[in-house]
Amino acid sequence: MAAPKTSKNPSLSAVQPNPPLRWREIVRTTLTSRALDDLEEATNKSRANVPREHLILYQFSARGHEVAQAILAELINHRHDGVSAYYRNRPLLLGLGLTIEDGLASPLGRSGGFSDGRDIGVVCNLPNANGPIVLPMSGDVGSQFTPCAGWAQAITYHREVLGEQDYAGAIGVVLGGDASVATNGFWSSLTMATTLKLPMLFYIEDNGLGISVRGDLQTPGSDISANLASFGNLLVRSGDGTDPGESATLLAECVAHVRSGQGPSLVRLTVPRMCSHSGPDNQRGYRTDAEIAADTARDPLPKLKEHVVPAFLSVAEWTALEKEVARDVGIALAGHGHGQLRSPTPLGSSCLPTTRWVWRKRTAACPVPSARHSMGPMRRQQAASCCDLPRPSSVHWRVNSR
Amino acid sequence: MNPKVLVFGEDVGRKGGVHLVTEGLQRKFGDQRVFDTSLSEEGIIGRAVGMAIAGLMPVAEIQFRKYADPAAEQLNNCGTLRWRTNNRFAAPIVVRMPGGFGKDVGDPWHSLSDEVRFVHAYGWQVAMPSNSADAVGLLRAAMRGANPTIFFEHRSLLMTGDGSARYPGDDYVLPFGCARIVTPGDGITVVTWGAMVHRCIEAAARFGTRVELIDLRTVAPWDKACVLESVRKTGRCLVVHEDNLTAGFGAEISATLAQHAFWELDAPIERLAPRDIPVAYHEDLLAALMPNVDGIAARIEAVLRA
Numbered sequence: 166m167a168a169p170k171t172s173k174n175p176s177l178s179a180v181q182p183n184p185p186l187r188w189r190e191i192v193r194t195t196l197t198s199r200a201l202d203d204l205e206e207a208t209n210k211s212r213a214n215v216p217r218e219h220l221i222l223y224q225f226s227a228r229g230h231e232v233a234q235a236i237l238a239e240l241i242n243h244r245h246d247g248v249s250a251y252y253r254n255r256p257l258l259l260g261l262g263l264t265i266e267d268g269l270a271s272p273l274g275r276s277g278g279f280s281d282g283r284d285i286g287v288v289c290n291l292p293n294a295n296g297p298i299v300l301p302m303s304g305d306v307g308s309q310f311t312p313c314a315g316w317a318q319a320i321t322y323h324r325e326v327l328g329e330q331d332y333a334g335a336i337g338v339v340l341g342g343d344a345s346v347a348t349n350g351f352w353s354s355l356t357m358a359t360t361l362k363l364p365m366l367f368y369i370e371d372n373g374l375g376i377s378v379r380g381d382l383q384t385p386g387s388d389i390s391a392n393l394a395s396f397g398n399l400l401v402r403s404g405d406g407t408d409p410g411e412s413a414t415l416l417a418e419c420v421a422h423v424r425s426g427q428g429p430s431l432v433r434l435t436v437p438r439m440c441s442h443s444g445p446d447n448q449r450g451y452r453t454d455a456e457i458a459a460d461t462a463r464d465p466l467p468k469l470k471e472h473v474v475p476a477f478l479s480v481a482e483w484t485a486l487e488k489e490v491a492r493d494v495g496i497a498l499a500g501h502g503h504g505q506l507r508s509p510t511p512l513g514s515s516c517l518p519t520t521r522w523v524w525r526k527r528t529a530a531c532p533v534p535s536a537r538h539s540m541g542p543m544r545r546q547q548a549a550s551c552c553d554l555p556r557p558s559s560v561h562w563r564v565n566s567r
Numbered sequence: 568m569n570p571k572v573l574v575f576g577e578d579v580g581r582k583g584g585v586h587l588v589t590e591g592l593q594r595k596f597g598d599q600r601v602f603d604t605s606l607s608e609e610g611i612i613g614r615a616v617g618m619a620i621a622g623l624m625p626v627a628e629i630q631f632r633k634y635a636d637p638a639a640e641q642l643n644n645c646g647t648l649r650w651r652t653n654n655r656f657a658a659p660i661v662v663r664m665p666g667g668f669g670k671d672v673g674d675p676w677h678s679l680s681d682e683v684r685f686v687h688a689y690g691w692q693v694a695m696p697s698n699s700a701d702a703v704g705l706l707r708a709a710m711r712g713a714n715p716t717i718f719f720e721h722r723s724l725l726m727t728g729d730g731s732a733r734y735p736g737d738d739y740v741l742p743f744g745c746a747r748i749v750t751p752g753d754g755i756t757v758v759t760w761g762a763m764v765h766r767c768i769e770a771a772a773r774f775g776t777r778v779e780l781i782d783l784r785t786v787a788p789w790d791k792a793c794v795l796e797s798v799r800k801t802g803r804c805l806v807v808h809e810d811n812l813t814a815g816f817g818a819e820i821s822a823t824l825a826q827h828a829f830w831e832l833d834a835p836i837e838r839l840a841p842r843d844i845p846v847a848y849h850e851d852l853l854a855a856l857m858p859n860v861d862g863i864a865a866r867i868e869a870v871l872r873a
Contacts (some may be wrong), residue, residue, distance in 0.1 A: 247621065281653035292655050300620055301652045303644045311610050311641060315617020315625075322623060326599050327570060337617075349637060353610035360605060522654040523647075523690055525713035 177404075177411065180418040186239050188477040189486070190260070191409075194235035195469055196490040197265060198256035202226040202440070204494065205272055205286075209444035221272045224444035225287045229437040230370055231256040232465040233406040236413050237338070237368060240420045245320060245335035246297040249313035251306060252287040253370070254340050261297055263289065265497040273501055283519060306341070306375075307348025313339035314354040317363035317429075336423045337365045344375025347383040355431075359398040362428035366419055369431065370406060372438035372460075377451035390433040398428045406434030407465035409472040437463040569624060572710065574601045576611055576628030576663075585630055586665050586725045608638035612662065616645050619658035624710060632666030632679040632719070645715050646690030659716075661709045667721040667762055667809055668846060673853040678722065678846040680761065680809040683816045685717045686787045692743050693787040695719045697764035699733045701784055704741030712743070721762040746790035748797070752779035755803040755870055758794055758820055760786060763807045763858060770863035778867060786816050794820065795828055802833035803870050807858050812840040834873035839866045 209224035227234070230253055238260025241248060250257060255268060271278035272286025279289050284304070291299035300312055317337035324332040345351055346369060358365040369389055373380045380387030390403035400422045404415045412434055419430040437460035441448040448457065474483050574589055574596075580603035583590030593601040604611050608629055615625035629635045635642065642662070649657040667680040685693045692714050696702040702720070709716035749768060754777035759767045764782045771778035779797050783789050798804045804824055806817035817838040824836050839858045847853050 247617070249617070279653075279655070280651050283653065284651045288651075290652050290655060298620075300617065301648055301656050303640075305640055305644070308613070308640050308644055311607075311613020312617035312620070314610065315614035315619075316621050317617075318614060319618045319621030319623050322573070322599060322618075323621070326597075349607070349609050350613065350640075353605070353607040353613070356605045356607065357610050357614065522650045524692075525649065525654075525657065525659075 177414045177418075180414065180421050182240060182413065182417040183421075186236065186413055188473045189482070191232070191235040191239060192469065192473060192478065192483065192486055193490060194238060194256055194260040195231045195466060196487055197259050197268075197494065198227055198231040198235070199466060200490055200494045201255070201265070201268055202228045204269075204498065206440065206444075221286065221444065222274060223285045224272065225252050225285070225442075226440040227253045227256050227287075229372065229439035229460065229464060230254075230406075232409055232469050233370065233412040233416070233434045233436065234340075235260050236409065237340075237416055240416055241297045241336075241338055243335045243424070244296055245323070245332050246338065247313065247316035247320075247335075248297060248299045248338045248340070249309040249316065250289070250299060250302055250340045251309050251342070251345070252285065252302065252304065253342065254302075255287050255289060257340065258289050258291055258299055261291060261299060262293055263291055265493050266500060269494075269497050269501055275501060281519070306345050307350035309341065310339050310345075310348070310350035310354035311357070313337045314357040314363060314365060317358065317365040318361060320364055321361075334424045335364065336420065337363070338368060339365065340368045340370065342375065343369065343371040343373060343380045343387070343389070344378065344383045345369070346389040347375075355393075355396070355399075355429075358429035359396060362398050364423050364426065365429040366423045367429065367431040368416075369433045371433050371435045373435075374438055374442070374452075376442045376446065377448075388433065390431065393431060400428070400430040401432075402430070403433040404435075406436040407463050407468055409465070409469050436465070437461070439464060568596075570600075571622065572600070572624045572626060573618065574626045574628070575604050575614070577604060577606055577630050577634075579603060579628050584628060586720070586722070588663070588665075588720070588725065589628070608634050608636070609641050612638040612641035612645065612660075615660040615662070616641060616648070616658040619660050620656060624661075626661045626663065626710065629662060629664045631677045632664050632681070633676050635662075635664060642685075642691075643688055646688050648690070649714075650690060657713065659713050661706070661716045661718055663706075663718045663720060665720040665722050665725060667719075667723060668853055668857060669722045670726040671850055672848065673846040673850075673856075674848045675845040680719075680721070680846075681811065682717075682719055682761075682786055683810055683814065683819075686816060686819075691715055691717055691787060692785065693717045693719065694743065694785045695721070695761040696784060697721075697724065697761055697782050699724075700735040700739065701741060701747070701782075703735050704739045705743065705784065707740045708742060711740070719761065723762050724765075741784065743785045744788035744790050746784055746793040747782045748793070749780040749782050750776075750778060752776050752801065754778065754801055755805060755867060756781060756794065756797040756801045757805045757807060757863075757867065758783060758817075759807040760784065761809060763809055766858065766860050767807055767863055769860045770867060773864050774867060774871070777871065789816075789820075791823055791827075795824070798824055798828045799831040802831055803873070804832075805837045805839060805863075805866055805870050807839045807863055807866075809857065810840060811843045812838060813843050815840050834870050837866055837870050839863060 205221045205224045209221040234256040238257050267278045274282045288302045288304050290301040320332050320335045323329040390401050393401050402415045404411045419432045422430045578585050579589040580593045611627050615627040618625045645658050668678045685691050694705040756779045757767050758781045760783040771780045806820050808817050821836045841856050
């Protein structure tokens with residue numbers, strides 16, 4: 166097969182991912198994300214004549230951001246890696262094991278999924294008990310940063326104080342957009358990571374817009390990597406997030422640096438925003454046609470195809486993957502279809518599942534001294550009240566079908 | 568000792584905290600378990616959340632209640648974390664937070680006692696101990712519990728024997744939501760918590776066995792059953808607190824009593840609290856704003872006569 170296209174970025178190092186990237190999986194993740202965005206953009210509430218059973222109440226797209234996230238997902242492969250992300254990072258979660266069923270169920274507001282219909286569909290989490298974890302996202306930009314620093318410091322604590330050597334090489338990865346670098350959380354976590362030399366990677370995907378606000382109001386010159394060039398204890402890299410080869414090389418270098426214990430790293434990748442900020446937003450109100458067209462022309466998907474075909478996949482294999490993804494998304498959508506998703510909870514019941522889990526209820530008048538010193542991601546709990554009904558394991562049990 | 572417990576915050580390490588609550592802990596347990604943080608409260612709380620999800624038991628200190636303002640986002644997100652992930656995740660951290668007026672001084676920055684703010688937030692339990700033994704028992708329960716906890720330490724109590732001298736032993740655990748009847752009585756129920764307990768004890772002593780004084784110990788959850796039972800017996804109730812009168816926690820107690828004990832009441836429910844004015848610096852101004860022993864006694868007298 167022919168060699169993949171190489172980048173002209175002079176800052177690229179010779180670090181290559183080890184093990185080598187699975188480009189087939191990167192393609193699958195990218196195509197899946199794009200298919201879900203296609204579907205959701207066509208069925209969000211702002212559109213006319215949307216089938217009620219497929220209504221996306223609050224839709225956010227990752228269009229244009231997928232390829233670099235899919236590559237990053239391939240590099241997050243340590244059992245104790247922890248990721249703290251935000252609403253445009255569903256591609257990353259798809260690469261880390263999020264099923265298409267859950268990826269669709271949550272925007273549709275069904276039970277199960279990330280939140281049992283309680284939170285916006287792209288405000289994700291992924292417990293992954295035996296693999297990389299995605300901490301619960303929050304809907305407020307900037308709040309994802311400091312919990313990731315806490316995770317990174319915990320990695321060090323597990324290894325150095327508790328003697329758990331399987332934490333060696335694990336990292337925390339936080340993702341943010343270009344506007345997130347203006348937040349308190351970004352600077353707070355940057356201080357923590359750099360002063361303590363935490364194993365933490367900052368991944369900044371720069372699409373130039375915070376909803377409608379340009380990047381030059383978030384950091385001088387719109388480039389956080391340039392402004393952090395002299396920051397201590399921080400490896401800084403910047404590149405084109407639509408170029409698969411360049412993205413892979415930069416990400417591999419930064420991840421390797423953090424895993425080696427040399428301290429944190431920040432990588433900024435420029436990406437296009439090929440959509441409005443969200444379903445209710447209309448970017449034509451604050452962007453020119455030329456600006457929108459320029460971003461559309463930077464679509465990373467054709468570049469991904471150019472990068473992997475024929476170097477890693479044949480044309481037939483790419484086409485087969487496209488069909489496979491379309492089939493899987495179709496199956497998942499059919500599974501969430503009208504008629505299969507009705508709530509088993511009687512209307513008017515005082516035991517609506519949504520009332521559960523504000524608290525973990527006490528089971529006795531006095532808390533019993535417990536051996537529960539390891540919190541960890543909480544798995545399903547035993548029933549503790551009338552409202553804690555046993556739940557079917559099937560993904561088809563969906564309470565919030567509309 | 569549980570090696571997964573970590574204690575951190577501004578100045579808690581080498582100095583032992585500006586209130587000296589963690590004095591000597593770093594020497595005893597090392598600087599990776601007991602450590603100073605950068606001056607960012609958002610960082611302190613966000614760090615605690617990440618550590619808790621990673622399986623550790625963080626006990627974070629916010630140096631003074633007012634300094635929790637920059638951490639509001641992380642605190643609120645922590646409180647909803649279990650619910651919004653449908654119990655896939657939880658971060659039952661403990662946040663120690665000194666506040667309230669000092670022994671002889673107040674001010675708008677270090678003396679806030681707006682506990683109702685955290686009661687109103689989703690998912691938090693809130694302890695406001697009035698003495699060191701309760702503090703030990705409640706702190707132990709908080710660290711063993713499954714919900715995040717605001718552990719409010721009153722500044723004036725940290726400076727007194729009541730607040731810092733008595734250690735009840737290694738096995739002492741107090742459940743949340745269990746009030747203490749400080750003095751039994753039959754004429755009026757006085758409900759309070761935190762530093763106001765001591766002023767109420769002094770005021771109640773002037774009325775013999777007429778006052779049933781209840782120390783709530785925790786305001787989220789709070790011991791409704793104890794208060795209702797007492798008020799059904801006495802027929803009268805006065806709530807005393809340091810937080811603002813308007814929408815202070817006394818309003819919640821009053822509403823509960825009005826709903827569930829209305830027919831047992833012999834007098835209107837009364838509240839005594841600062842009248843929505845920030846805490847002042849000079850001791851005369853501070854004294855004029857805060858409920859004091861004479862004022863509490865006068866209000867008890869009035870309710871008894873009503």
